[in-house]
Amino acid sequence: MATIIAWQPEFTALVVAAALFSVGCAYLADGPQTGATAQPPLKVLAAKRGLNIGVCVSPEALRNDPGYGKLLAEQFDIVTPENAMKFAHIQPERGTFTWDDADQIVDFAVQHGMKIRSHTALWHHAVPEWIADGAFARRQWEQIAKDQIAAIAQRYGDRLTYWDVVNEAIADDGQLRETIWLKTLGPDYLEKAYRWAHAAAPNVKLVYNDYGAEMKNAKSDAIYAMARDFLDRGVPLHAIGFQMHFIKSMPDPRKIAENLRRFAELGLELHVTELDIAIQKMSGTRAEQLEQQADLYRRVMEVCLSVKAVTVFQMWGLDDGHSWVPWFTKQPDAALLFDRDYQPKPAYHAVTRTLAEFQPDADADASQTCPVIADSVK
Numbered sequence: 609m610a611t612i613i614a615w616q617p618e619f620t621a622l623v624v625a626a627a628l629f630s631v632g633c634a635y636l637a638d639g640p641q642t643g644a645t646a647q648p649p650l651k652v653l654a655a656k657r658g659l660n661i662g663v664c665v666s667p668e669a670l671r672n673d674p675g676y677g678k679l680l681a682e683q684f685d686i687v688t689p690e691n692a693m694k695f696a697h698i699q700p701e702r703g704t705f706t707w708d709d710a711d712q713i714v715d716f717a718v719q720h721g722m723k724i725r726s727h728t729a730l731w732h733h734a735v736p737e738w739i740a741d742g743a744f745a746r747r748q749w750e751q752i753a754k755d756q757i758a759a760i761a762q763r764y765g766d767r768l769t770y771w772d773v774v775n776e777a778i779a780d781d782g783q784l785r786e787t788i789w790l791k792t793l794g795p796d797y798l799e800k801a802y803r804w805a806h807a808a809a810p811n812v813k814l815v816y817n818d819y820g821a822e823m824k825n826a827k828s829d830a831i832y833a834m835a836r837d838f839l840d841r842g843v844p845l846h847a848i849g850f851q852m853h854f855i856k857s858m859p860d861p862r863k864i865a866e867n868l869r870r871f872a873e874l875g876l877e878l879h880v881t882e883l884d885i886a887i888q889k890m891s892g893t894r895a896e897q898l899e900q901q902a903d904l905y906r907r908v909m910e911v912c913l914s915v916k917a918v919t920v921f922q923m924w925g926l927d928d929g930h931s932w933v934p935w936f937t938k939q940p941d942a943a944l945l946f947d948r949d950y951q952p953k954p955a956y957h958a959v960t961r962t963l964a965e966f967q968p969d970a971d972a973d974a975s976q977t978c979p980v981i982a983d984s985v986k
């Protein structure tokens with residue numbers, strides 16, 4: 609004899625629970641193969657915080673290693689070409705433009721719905737020989753700089769969200785750095801570059817990007833003064849990029865927060881553009897170093913979540929196999945969130961947890977939530 613069971617209200621709850629369970633299982637089945645995670649990817653957690661999260665990208669890796677692109681698209685929603693948009697790469701010979709590498713990155717980003725930060729039109733490194741050794745009249749130098757900016761804008765303008773127009777133009781003492789651009793164009797070259805970029809790509813947010821300006825010091829004071837002056841005079845500038853290469857040392861996060869807040873008060877967006885935290889100077893076993901590193905990543909993320917003007921959080925590389933730190937320091941290192949097998953490190957979990965759980969104080973004062981940095985990074 610068939611038993612008919614009347615539908616009870618509790619059954620609805622059971623059905624809903626079962627449906628949620630199967631959605632969860634489907635996510636786990638399709639989800640990251642990084643071993644990362646049953647949790648949502650970084651980009652999903654970051655989006656809930658009003659942040660884009662990303663890394664700098666190598667076109668060779670995108671071309672040759674499917675695992676690289678997979679992890680990149682799965683976890684991140686903004687990219688910067690590591691080298692592919694620098695002067696020497698785009699115009700190695702005068703009048704000869706090479707776009708393949710930059711195209712590779714832009715096409716990948718567009719296909720995967722990722723934002724793009726262009727980097728960088730005028731910098732003192734990565735200039736081709738014809739620029740380094742060039743002997744031109746002032747008017748020609750202006751045309752060369754303007755043409756480079758216009759060429760990038762013309763090719764990618766509608767697909768870029770941000771653009772580091774000028775990079776590292778201010779020295780540690782707060783004076784303009786002695787660069788080829790200062791020498792050939794004169795001290796108002798930054799202002800000119802931002803005006804040219806804005807005229808050529810009016811929808812792109814323009815960024816000034818530098819290192820060593822994370823805390824208050826002569827360099828960040830000079831950047832602050834320049835930014836305020838630009839805003840007062842209507843020179844187009846929309847964001848400041850803080851590179852945050854913490855290789856030999858790292859400022860107390862309270863001091864980073866204090867510095868970021870004064871820039872935020874100018875109404876600018878703030879970007880962490882090139883974060884990496886080296887472990888080579890840290891004491892302890894490898895496992896202990898990675899735990900210390902994770903803690904420092906947590907603190908940097910806490911600062912960023914405490915200062916609302918921070919809208920971009922980028923590491924300088926996807927994984928330890930694609931990091932410039934060993935090349936730069938001539939020492940092995942492991943400064944990023946994923947190891948060279950694309951497996952998540954303690955730093956990845958720390959960033960994930962912080963994005964999911966951290967509650968800034970109502971006053972958004974990171975100084976109350978970031979203890980003094982350990983002596984581990986000197």
Ligand code: XIL
Nearest residue numbers: 690691727775819851882924931932
């Ligand atoms: C570095 C790249 O990572 C290296 O591959 C390249 O050899 C040199 O430049 N600050 C910047 C970046 O703004 O463009 C630099 O990138 C790292 C320091």
